[in-house]
Amino acid sequence: MGKINFVLKRLFSYIIPINIHKQKSSVSKNLEITWTNGELVLDSKNTNYSYGSLQRILRKGLDSIGFKTILKMEHIIVLGVAGGSVIKTLTEEIKFKGRITGVEIDPEIIKIANSYFNLDKISNLEIVIDDAFEFVLKTKNKYDLIIIDIFQDTTMPNFLFEEFFQNRTCFLLKDKGIILFNTMCLSDKDNLRNKKYLENVNTELYTARTIPRVEEHNELIILEKK
Known part of the structure; x- marks a missing residue:
C-alpha cells in the first residue's frame, strides 16, 4: 500500500x-x-x-567548471547544505569520489535531508553543523572547490559579500582552486551588490566570470585561482 x-x-x-x-x-x-x-x-x-530549480542552477555552474575538472579534485566544501542537492549531483551524476565537507547551520534541515534524501548514506560526505562564517575562520584545510549556497529564505546574509569573507574563502583555495557562488538578485540593489563583489576580486590572482539569470533570479559567480 x-x-x-x-x-x-x-x-x-x-x-x-x-x-x-x-x-x-x-x-x-x-x-x-x-x-x-x-x-x-x-x-x-x-x-x-534543494532539488528542483536549485539543483538545476548549481548543476549549470558545475557543468561550466567541467565535470572532468571536478573529477580530478580531492576535497570539495559546500557552505550551505540544505537538502544536499548539489552533493547528490557531485556524487551521483559526476561520480566524484574525493572528500566532500558540508557545512550547515541548521540541524533540523540535515535531519530532513537524511530522512527524505538519504544524505547520511553518502560515504565520502562529512557534515559539520556550524555557521559558515565561523567555519571559514577556523578551518585549517585548503579546498579544490568551494561552493557557496547560503540563503535565509529569499535573502542572503550580508557577510557573504564582505571583503573579509571574500578574501578568506579565496585564501582557502588550493592552486587552481575554484569558488562557485550562487546568488539571488531580486532588485537593483542586489545587482549592485554583486557588481561590487566582482570589483573587489584581485584579478592578478583570480579570474572572475558570471552566469547571469539562471532560473530567472539567480546569478552564479565563478572565481578561479590562477
Whole structure:
C-alpha cells in the first residue's frame, strides 16, 4: 500500500504539487517537502531550498567548471547544505569520489535531508553543523572547490559579500582552486551588490566570470585561482 501511495503521489505531482511534510525550524523558519513534477523538493516559505530549480542552477555552474575538472579534485566544501542537492549531483551524476565537507547551520534541515534524501548514506560526505562564517575562520584545510549556497529564505546574509569573507574563502583555495557562488538578485540593489563583489576580486590572482539569470533570479559567480 505504501508503494502504491508513493507512485500515486509522484504521478499526481505532475498535475499539482503535493506536500508531504511541513516543519518549523528556529533557523530556516518554515520547511516543506513537496512532490513537484515527479520529484521530491525541499522548499522554504518563498523559495526552493534543494532539488528542483536549485539543483538545476548549481548543476549549470558545475557543468561550466567541467565535470572532468571536478573529477580530478580531492576535497570539495559546500557552505550551505540544505537538502544536499548539489552533493547528490557531485556524487551521483559526476561520480566524484574525493572528500566532500558540508557545512550547515541548521540541524533540523540535515535531519530532513537524511530522512527524505538519504544524505547520511553518502560515504565520502562529512557534515559539520556550524555557521559558515565561523567555519571559514577556523578551518585549517585548503579546498579544490568551494561552493557557496547560503540563503535565509529569499535573502542572503550580508557577510557573504564582505571583503573579509571574500578574501578568506579565496585564501582557502588550493592552486587552481575554484569558488562557485550562487546568488539571488531580486532588485537593483542586489545587482549592485554583486557588481561590487566582482570589483573587489584581485584579478592578478583570480579570474572572475558570471552566469547571469539562471532560473530567472539567480546569478552564479565563478572565481578561479590562477
